[in-house]
Amino acid sequence: MVQNIDSGSLHPSEQQRISEVLALYGFTSDWKGERGKGGMNNSTYMLHVDGTNYVMRQYETHNDPMKITFEHEVLEALQRSNFKLDTPSPVRRASGEGGTFLPIKDTLTGHTKIVTLFHYSEGVNPIWHTPDQLIGLGKAAGALSYVMATLDIPLDPVYPPYYRIQDAYPLCSPERLLQLCTSPPEQLAACTNELKQLREALPDLFEALRGMEHLPHQLVHGDVNASNVLVDQQDGGICAILDFEFATWDLRVMELAVPMSDLLTMDKSEDWMWQAQEGLIRGFREQVSLKPEELLAIPRLILLRSLDVVMHFISRMFEDTDEPEVAVEQIVKLKQRIDWMRLHEERLREILVY
Structure with a gap:
């Protein structure tokens, strides 16, 4: 051997x-x-x-x-x-x-x-120093989306689309999540306040997913972010996209909503984040022409991405795959993003249609 x-x-x-x-x-x-x-x-x-x-x-x-x-x-x-x-x-x-x-x-x-x-793929995971770097991420995600739309895969995807969240997590269905929000278990005691506030917000978010099936669909990566791309160590440009484990048939615009969601809780200033969001959107739309109804759906899809992560890690907690602290962290982030969206959705829509 x-x-x-x-x-x-x-x-x-x-x-x-x-x-x-x-x-x-x-x-x-x-x-x-x-x-x-x-x-x-x-x-x-x-x-x-x-x-x-x-x-x-x-x-x-x-x-x-x-x-x-x-x-x-x-x-x-x-x-x-x-x-x-x-x-x-x-x-x-x-x-x-x-x-x-x-x-x-x-x-x-x-x-x-x-x-x-x-x-082996050469490169390193990027560290976002300047908002302009996100233009490159948007271009990479858009270029991938453009090509993924052309692929002919003879197999049925295993994962459901993001908006069919009721089918994705049997251990943490929407009904069970609402029960956890009403009566948080001991494992989630550290985020009891956030869960009780989410109990008020989640029904509207679940309702907002109705009708998403009518938007354009295609094959998507579904998880484009800094941890899943590599940059060239010489010029800093994105050179690789990794981790296609969650690739599935889903909303085309989800490929933009996912990295937009991940930007919302970065440890950056508000001005930095807005510039980064604008760059990300501009880079993506250089590669993919989105319909007005897709742009209209993005604020809800940004929150859906965060909700999906919460249900994913609560399920892993129930499976004893991850410690409860991982789920607690994501629950806190979801609450922060919902609060952020209440304050800034109008401005976000303005940069989406610009």
């Missing part, structure tokens, strides 16, 4: 798993590796084999072959498209049917996890 020749901080069980995966992909040389930062939904490892860099991903919570098959179909279609930025490229196994992922038993937990190998 191929061996790690520079173990670093890797646990022996991780070294064994990586060696096993590389062998199944047909590698016979020794390797070097280190644990990556990873995300909330997976573990990542940076590997160097035969003079080439790879990223190994172990799916932790999206451990569903149907979801991963759809994600990889999208990624392979993007590789065949004329999209200019880098996107993750799954490595095909040399043996068997040449698939792009495989099940591996975790010796520590005994659970079987899905593992895949990607070609």
